[in-house]
């Protein structure tokens with residue numbers, strides 16, 4: 001066999017001895033791969049100082065975000081919600097405070113995530129946008145910081161779990177272990193009275209106590225004030241207060257548009 005350089009061999013191959021990916025046109029690449037840039041390899045070789053260097057493709061981060069969003073259990077519609085979609089114009093002070101607080105929390109997250117006061121609580125008035133703001137915070141943590149978040153809507157979440165013990169165990173475990181747990185509408189009141197069964201209290205306590213002991217952050221919305229949360233369950237209420245006290249806004253009743261909740265969600 002005559003001596004040939006690698007370059008010559010590659011050249012011959014490219015000229016049609018065998019069909020190579022490099023021969024395909026850009027058009028067919030684009031339709032064949034999710035990411036034409038790296039042909040779904042997660043990276044590609046570039047020349048650097050005469051060497052071929054493997055470079056990670058940006059689609060890897062995009063895929064990670066997609067995976068995180070999918071696993072979060074936030075509905076596809078709500079995954080679109082950001083701070084941009086939240087309108088503070090003409091809104092009472094408390095709502096502007098809540099808006100600033102949620103944005104600040106995301107900005108501070110990396111520094112505080114392991115601290116005692118590593119959580120955020122938006123409490124009070126229904127329809128004031130608490131869920132929107134915390135959803136925006138959750139989305140931003142996933143999208144820009146790649147932090148896994150699990151969403152747990154208190155009422156619907158427990159309805160789904162009530163009759164399936166295996167599912168319950170798995171879910172409670174995920175709620176304990178997730179980097180961030182978003183609990184929406186904790187102890188949602190019915191006719192002004194906080195509602196939680198002993199069983200729900202027990203499950204919530206085991207999740208929250210675990211997270212408290214292990215310094216794992218929560219995002220919490222509830223119509224109840226801290227005082228009422230403490231009255232519902234003292235140990236649980238005081239832990240929540242300790243965790244959220246640096247990022248805590250209580251929205252007291254004021255006259256404003258009650259359908260605020262639906263803004264930006266279509």
Ligand SMILES: [Zn+2]
Nearest residue numbers: 035038057059
């Ligand atoms: Zn790629």
